[in-house]
Amino acid sequence: MSMIAAFYGGKSILITGATGFLGKVLMEKLFRTSPDLKVIYILVRPKAGQTLQQRVFQILNSKLFEKVKEVCPNVHEKIRAIYADLSQNDFAISKEDMQELLSCTNIIFHCAATVRFDDTLRHAVQLNVTATRQLLLMASQMPKLEAFIHISTAYSNCNLKHIDEVIYPCPVEPKKIIDSLEWLDDAIIEEIAPKLIRDWPNIYTYTKALGEMVVQQESRNLNIAIIRPSIVGATWQEPFPGWVDNINGPNGLIIAAGKGFLRALKAAPKAVADLIPVDTVVNLMLAVGWYTAVHRPKSTLVYHSTSGNLNPCNWHKMGVQVLATFEKIPLERAFRRPYANFTSNNFTSQYWNAVSHQAPAIIYDCYLRLTGRKPRMTKVMNQILRTASMLEYFLNRSWEWSTYNTEMLMSELSPEDQRVFNFDVRQLNWLEYIENYVLGVKKYLLKEDMAGIPEAKQHLKRLRNIHYLFNTALFLIVWRLLIARSQMARNVWFFIVSFCYKFLSYFRASSTLKV
Numbered sequence: 001m002s003m004i005a006a007f008y009g010g011k012s013i014l015i016t017g018a019t020g021f022l023g024k025v026l027m028e029k030l031f032r033t034s035p036d037l038k039v040i041y042i043l044v045r046p047k048a049g050q051t052l053q054q055r056v057f058q059i060l061n062s063k064l065f066e067k068v069k070e071v072c073p074n075v076h077e078k079i080r081a082i083y084a085d086l087s088q089n090d091f092a093i094s095k096e097d098m099q100e101l102l103s104c105t106n107i108i109f110h111c112a113a114t115v116r117f118d119d120t121l122r123h124a125v126q127l128n129v130t131a132t133r134q135l136l137l138m139a140s141q142m143p144k145l146e147a148f149i150h151i152s153t154a155y156s157n158c159n160l161k162h163i164d165e166v167i168y169p170c171p172v173e174p175k176k177i178i179d180s181l182e183w184l185d186d187a188i189i190e191e192i193a194p195k196l197i198r199d200w201p202n203i204y205t206y207t208k209a210l211g212e213m214v215v216q217q218e219s220r221n222l223n224i225a226i227i228r229p230s231i232v233g234a235t236w237q238e239p240f241p242g243w244v245d246n247i248n249g250p251n252g253l254i255i256a257a258g259k260g261f262l263r264a265l266k267a268a269p270k271a272v273a274d275l276i277p278v279d280t281v282v283n284l285m286l287a288v289g290w291y292t293a294v295h296r297p298k299s300t301l302v303y304h305s306t307s308g309n310l311n312p313c314n315w316h317k318m319g320v321q322v323l324a325t326f327e328k329i330p331l332e333r334a335f336r337r338p339y340a341n342f343t344s345n346n347f348t349s350q351y352w353n354a355v356s357h358q359a360p361a362i363i364y365d366c367y368l369r370l371t372g373r374k375p376r377m378t379k380v381m382n383q384i385l386r387t388a389s390m391l392e393y394f395l396n397r398s399w400e401w402s403t404y405n406t407e408m409l410m411s412e413l414s415p416e417d418q419r420v421f422n423f424d425v426r427q428l429n430w431l432e433y434i435e436n437y438v439l440g441v442k443k444y445l446l447k448e449d450m451a452g453i454p455e456a457k458q459h460l461k462r463l464r465n466i467h468y469l470f471n472t473a474l475f476l477i478v479w480r481l482l483i484a485r486s487q488m489a490r491n492v493w494f495f496i497v498s499f500c501y502k503f504l505s506y507f508r509a510s511s512t513l514k515v
């Protein structure tokens with residue numbers, strides 16, 4: 001029997017960010033491995049015209065939860081959605097709900113965050129720092145609380161090259177920032193933001209670092225642990241390989257590459273692609289929850305959920321495998337044939353942007369205009385290039401994350417727990433994982449039918465023919481213009497023509513002699 005699964009039996013668990021990518025996989029695993037848990041409280045806000053109940057209904061009826069329904073048929077009764085907005089005071093939770101949370105919660109998993117790189121400083125601080133402080137305050141009033149697990153990111157200290165499993169101080173105290181945001185107006189905040197974030201690449205990583213400091217400062221006598229995942233990717237094994245449901249991180253770029261929009265990326269081919277499957281992160285989270293509650297470490301432990309130092313893969317290897325998969329399983333209605341060129345050189349990257357991205361978009365928009373349609377490709381291309389440039393920082397560097405605590409925890413688990421809550425990334429086969437990942441993007445994110453693969457392959461063949469035709473026509477036009485203007489080009493042309501003529505005459509003469 002798994003000790004970790006048994007530990008969560010009968011427990012009341014509070015999850016923030018349960019409607020997000022990580023949160024959904026966490027809930028799924030909890031229900032599947034500990035169907036006898038008491039209740040999962042989730043803090044949810046209404047969104048996109050959907051009520052709380054509709055959002056929960058949609059999650060529970062998704063493919064991700066198919067296995068859960070077999071193991072835990074009454075899953076609907078065990079999930080309690082509580083109205084909450086983490087950017088509001090007291091999270092705008094009603095008094096009754098707050099009372100229930102305070103008196104019943106045993107374990108907290110704090111996953112909610114704004115993960116946008118370009119969020120405003122005010123909003124990012126509200127969500128990634130102030131809300132964390134608020135949740136810690138609530139936690140300190142929970143008599144039955146056994147563990148508080150805070151999800152950060154491995155990039156919260158990406159201004160360093162080697163990162164240990166410790167909390168690093170930030171130059172400005174989080175409390176000072178929270179206080180000043182109360183009276184500064186938005187324009188001034190945006191003006192001072194670049195000065196505050198210094199050598200952090202964006203507001204997101206900076207506010208996640210502040211969030212960790214808050215955890216350290218406000219931990220009181222709580223049992224807390226911090227988990228730092230790197231780039232969270234599709235599921236590796238559970239509940240099935242390749243599940244993914246949003247366009248964050250690599251997902252959007254994989255789509256852009258598969259559709260033939262993105263054919264070159266400013267990335268160091270040898271830099272480590274520190275991806276970590278979402279189910280691996282979730283298994284670590286559940287193991288950490290158990291360990292923190294049962295073993296009660298004296299200080300707040302930080303756990304890195306990264307792959308680079310145990311089983312590294314680089315961007316080149318990843319790009320090649322992504323392309324190889326698109327060769328076998330192409331996306332539908334591609335704009336151009338998928339191709340990936342990784343370069344860390346500024347000049348080459350700008351050249352590829354002009355030739356492989358901007359020019360085809362402009363040509364296609366001209367074609368749309370000529371056929372009476374609204375041009376749109378340049379806009380789409382600019383959007384993709386903007387996204388790629390935001391991710392560039394992470395594609396051109398490698399970091400070393402130590403994993404002593406994560407490895408220590410692995411050795412603390414029973415063989416059964418090591419199997420059920422496997423977070424040993426050394427067992428990951430990258431080629432297989434990336435293939436399933438790309439397939440998952442096609443099936444679960446784009447919802448493309450596998451029956452459409454022959455037609456998609458046919459479409460790619462047509463694109464290849466158009467490509468050859470276009471290149472030949474372009475070559476002939478350029479050559480014709482050159483011949484008209486340059487004596488040297490004319491000389492070369494006559495040389496080639498006379499050489500071909502002589503070669504043909506010789507060939508004809510020798511074949512006549514043989515006869």
Ligand SMILES: CCCCCCCCCCCCCCCCCC(=O)SCCNC(=O)CCNC(=O)[C@H](O)C(C)(C)COP(=O)(O)OP(=O)(O)OC[C@H]1O[C@@H](n2cnc3c(N)ncnc32)[C@H](O)[C@@H]1OP(=O)(O)O
Nearest residue numbers: 115116117118153247248249250252253257340387390394
């Ligand atoms: C050549 C082969 C390549 C193959 C392999 C490629 C591998 C690449 C790997 C990338 C590494 C990523 C490293 C991340 C590391 C940080 C770790 C974390 O904690 S990260 C935590 C995770 N956090 C993140 O990953 C957050 C990153 N994302 C952001 O911060 C923002 O989306 C933004 C600032 C990039 C764009 O903002 P804004 O301009 O306001 O745009 P909106 O958001 O409103 O979307 C507008 C349109 O853009 C579209 N689209 C959006 N995203 C992507 C995408 N990734 N991609 C493509 N497209 C994307 C979207 O569909 C939408 O279309 P439509 O609906 O209009 O038709």
Ligand SMILES: NC(=O)C1=CN([C@@H]2O[C@H](COP(=O)(O)OP(=O)(O)OC[C@H]3O[C@@H](n4cnc5c(N)ncnc54)[C@H](OP(=O)(O)O)[C@@H]3O)[C@@H](O)[C@H]2O)C=CC1
Nearest residue numbers: 017018019020021022085086087111112113153229231232
């Ligand atoms: N994805 C990744 O690559 C990585 C993620 N992480 C960390 O993992 C955690 C989860 O990330 P991930 O699941 O990918 O992110 P998502 O964007 O998928 O999910 C974010 C969650 O936070 C919730 N949330 C945001 N704002 C509010 C609010 N005002 N009130 C209530 N809930 C809110 C969202 O709710 P709603 O659905 O209503 O928007 C959603 O459930 C984050 O802490 C992130 O920093 C760390 C490293 C990498």
